[in-house]
Amino acid sequence: MVEEIFNINKKNFSEWYNEILKVSDLVDLRYNVKGFLVYKPHAMQLIKKIYQIWEEELEKAGHKPVLFPLVIPPENFELEKEHVEGFKPEVFWITKAGDKKIEKLALRPTSETAFYQLYSTWIRSYSDLPLKCYQSCSVYRYETKATKPLIRGREFLWIEAHDVFETEKQALEQVKQDMEITRKVLLEKLGVPFIFFKRPEWDKFKGAVSTYTADTIMPDGRILQLPSTHYLGQKFAKAFNIKFADKDEEEKYPYQTCYGPGISRILSALISVHGDNKGLVLQFDISPVQIIIIPIIFDESKTEILEAVKKIKNMLKEYRVEIDNTEKRPGEKFYYWEMKGVPVRIEIGPKDVKNNQVVLVNRLGQKKTVKQEDLVKEIQKMSVDMYEELRTRAEKYFNSMINDADSFSELEKILKDKGGLVRVNFCSVEKEGEKCAGIIKEKTGGEVRGTKFSESEKSNGKCIICGKKSNCVVYVGRAY
Numbered sequence: 006m007v008e009e010i011f012n013i014n015k016k017n018f019s020e021w022y023n024e025i026l027k028v029s030d031l032v033d034l035r036y037n038v039k040g041f042l043v044y045k046p047h048a049m050q051l052i053k054k055i056y057q058i059w060e061e062e063l064e065k066a067g068h069k070p071v072l073f074p075l076v077i078p079p080e081n082f083e084l085e086k087e088h089v090e091g092f093k094p095e096v097f098w099i100t101k102a103g104d105k106k107i108e109k110l111a112l113r114p115t116s117e118t119a120f121y122q123l124y125s126t127w128i129r130s131y132s133d134l135p136l137k138c139y140q141s142c143s144v145y146r147y148e149t150k151a152t153k154p155l156i157r158g159r160e161f162l163w164i165e166a167h168d169v170f171e172t173e174k175q176a177l178e179q180v181k182q183d184m185e186i187t188r189k190v191l192l193e194k195l196g197v198p199f200i201f202f203k204r205p206e207w208d209k210f211k212g213a214v215s216t217y218t219a220d221t222i223m224p225d226g227r228i229l230q231l232p233s234t235h236y237l238g239q240k241f242a243k244a245f246n247i248k249f250a251d252k253d254e255e256e257k258y259p260y261q262t263c264y265g266p267g268i269s270r271i272l273s274a275l276i277s278v279h280g281d282n283k284g285l286v287l288q289f290d291i292s293p294v295q296i297i298i299i300p301i302i303f304d305e306s307k308t309e310i311l312e313a314v315k316k317i318k319n320m321l322k323e324y325r326v327e328i329d330n331t332e333k334r335p336g337e338k339f340y341y342w343e344m345k346g347v348p349v350r351i352e353i354g355p356k357d358v359k360n361n362q363v364v365l366v367n368r369l370g371q372k373k374t375v376k377q378e379d380l381v382k383e384i385q386k387m388s389v390d391m392y393e394e395l396r397t398r399a400e401k402y403f404n405s406m407i408n409d410a411d412s413f414s415e416l417e418k419i420l421k422d423k424g425g426l427v428r429v430n431f432c433s434v435e436k437e438g439e440k441c442a443g444i445i446k447e448k449t450g451g452e453v454r455g456t457k458f459s460e461s462e463k464s465n466g467k468c469i470i471c472g473k474k475s476n477c478v479v480y481v482g483r484a485y
């Protein structure tokens with residue numbers, strides 16, 4: 006029965022992805038507005054955990070929570086020219102209330118222009134700095150590319166942090182701290198590997214001086230952009246007239262940064278990177294159900310087994326535990342909870358009751374019979390081991406998907422056969438390289454994602470497109 010519900014090989018990733026969203030009851034795609042979806046409890050519980058971890062890290066780093074209005078007046082938008090040009094085609098506008106026409110208001114596509122208008126009144130002197138605020142909310146963009154659940158939608162969940170500093174040095178330090186927060190959460194807690202790229206000049210966040218994005222690789226070899234952090238310099242400060250008096254009473258423009266982990270996308274990365282042919286694979290710390298107890302019932306020992314199950318559940322009060330008491334066969338129950346991604350399963354049958362033991366199985370298939378008095382200790386160990394294995398497995402795949410190409414034809418072949426990120430010599434990530442990047446995009450569908458941050462990978466070769474002396478190594482990949 007259950008076997009028929011989910012039986013899709015992950016090699017066929019796109020089908021696998023759409024199917025797992027449905028059968029594991031994460032989202033409902035039937036909401037009748039295009040590009041919008043409903044997050045069901047299973048997804049929302051995961052999302053709340055991800056938010057919690059991220060918000061904790063942001064607050065540890067000195068950020069405070071705020072909530073700005075969803076609506077932004079047009080006059081705020083007009084202030085930073087590049088920014089408005091970049092977002093214009095995607096902005097939803099509210100123009101009516103009932104039958105009455107009203108002054109139009111934008112639904113936030115991102116909130117720089119909401120925050121900074123008030124930052125200009127909040128910031129007066131150096132003692133108001135640094136100012137570091139974040140909000141957890143949804144944003145709205147009229148995407149014209151094909152939408153994909155959790156990856157590209159017209160509404161998505163995220164966090165946006167907006168920071169202001171006295172000096173450029175402090176702002177650039179913040180960019181690094183944003184990357185460190187990303188590493189702590191995405192890699193260390195969620196086991197999703199990535200590389201931070203400095204994006205090319207032509208592909209920055211509109212209005213930023215420089216943009217850094219964390220890219221991961223999905224099972225089909227496509228690149229998924231995860232959190233990005235942007236150094237804004239004084240561009241927005243000048244546009245919004247944010248000024249502070251320094252220690253010598255001299256009036257100055259501050260330096261700004263913004264940071265945006267997209268939570269919907271992170272959920273899609275978690276599902277995709279760790280999932281397998283049996284369905285979701287969730288880490289112990291974030292799984293809505295951490296432990297499922299499955300009684301193996303025979304009529305003659307039913308009472309004893311149910312007693313033992315109750316006792317075991319009581320021993321595990323600090324965890325999120327459920328008991329599957331349905332009428333299904335044990336095999337069907339295993340299959341169902343595996344598909345839901347539950348990290349630890351406990352099986353108890355007549356023999357286990359007699360021997361004061363249980364069978365412990367993790368979602369990766371490791372099985373162990375343990376004494377009941379050792380249960381908590383064994384579960385802790387199992388959850389750590391499982392996380393380590395998940396992360397190692399993900400990193401192994403990620404690293405195997407980064408390859409070198411010495412020529413355009415080699416690049417073309419790798420992108421076509423395998424995907425992933427391809428390292429090539431390239432003329433420039435400044436304005437003058439845009440033409441060569443355009444040729445790559447047009448012929449292969451691959452994008453120049455940028456140069457690897459923090460490691461200066463120097464090139465001595467020639468640009469694989471124009472043949473000019475190359476001064477940098479860039480990574481090319483087909484992205485979502």
Ligand SMILES: [Zn+2]
Pocket residue numbers: 431432433438441468469470471472473
């Ligand atoms: Zn070139």
